[in-house]
Amino acid sequence: MIVQSRALIKAQRAQAERASLIEYSLLVTAELEVLHDAIIRLERAGIDYMLTGSIALSYYAQPRMTRDIDLVIELSGREAKFVAALFAPSYYVAEADIGRAITEHGMFNILHLDKVVKIDFIIRKDTPYRLHEFERRQRVAPARLRGVIVSREDLILSKLVWAKDSNLGASASRRAGAACGRRRSDVPRAGRWTFR
DSSP states (O other): OHHHHHHHHHHHHHHHHHHHHHHHHTTTSHHHHHHHHHHHHHHHHTOOEEEEHHHHHHHHSOOOOOSEEEEEEOOTTOOHHHHHHHHTTTEEOOHHHHHHHHHHTOEEEEEETTTTEEEEEEEOOOSHHHHHHHHTOEEEOSTTOOEEEOOHHHHHHHHHHHHHHTTOOHHHHHHHHHHHOOOTTHHHHHHHHHTO
């Protein structure tokens, strides 16, 4: 019982340290203010989303500077006009880019006009892995960064896919794994998708 309690306390301290580091390093930045605004708009509109990319990496590992936000969104059945209206007039929004992204399951971006922060919206793909990844997303709430975020394992896998598609090779793969840390419980699940 004492061993379990100590392990639980240690895990809670680590989580609190992560949250404190994020608060100190990121919560005062324009990026997080814009992220918070985007999340509120998406949730009010009933659009499912998942934070990924550098800001998600900052939740799991040491924060790094970034000037954009990456959100995976599920927009099946939505019109570009509806999505554009969610963000106008505070953001520069190109309705045609949104329509193309919805049709092609691609990506579009918007720009917060006052804070000059870009948000990349990635339309969730319907492949088995991407559906599984989206189902595994987690709600987090350290201080003011409240929202839905990609799981640690899926972030690593996404970075590996990105590195492969970008022809960055093994060094990017090692950096992605090291940045997110490793836990024994992550290996079997992640391995299931890496060999597909």
